[in-house]
Amino acid sequence: xxxxxxxxxxxxxxxxxxxxxxxxxxxxxxxxxxxxxxxxxxxxxxxxxxxxxxxxxxxxxxxxxxxxxxxxxxxxxxxxxxxxxxxxxxxxxxxxx
Numbered sequence: 361x362x363x364x365x366x367x368x369x370x371x372x373x374x375x376x377x378x379x380x381x382x383x384x385x386x387x388x389x390x391x392x393x394x395x396x397x398x399x400x401x402x403x404x405x406x407x408x409x410x411x412x413x414x415x416x417x418x419x420x421x422x423x424x425x426x427x428x429x430x431x432x433x434x435x436x437x438x439x440x441x442x443x444x445x446x447x448x449x450x451x452x453x454x455x456x457x
Contacts, residue, residue, distance in 0.1 A: 365419065365437040374443070375450055382450045389455045396436060406436045415442030 366374065372386045383389065387404060390396045395410040397403055406416035419437035424430050438446065449455045 364440050371438045380451045393455055415445050
């Protein structure tokens with residue numbers, strides 16, 4: 361993840377610190393609005409729409425387990441454009457507070 365991107369959890373904290381109303385289940389709000397995938401291996405990863413619009417992207421973390429295996433973990437990263445988009449959507453109550 362680049363410095364200009366952030367996780368959804370970090371975005372949640374950023375929105376709260378900016379006094380923008382957002383509930384604790386930000387993943388549910390983003391799923392219901394079509395920004396995140398709902399089920400299966402892609403659950404909580406960005407939807408095609410969110411990627412095409414530049415709001416979210418797939419980021420990857422790698423870590424080594426105690427037995428030496430390298431494991432990849434994919435997650436949704438919020439882009440700077442996405443952060444601005446979601447600030448407006450949550451502030452206007454369009455994604456649920």
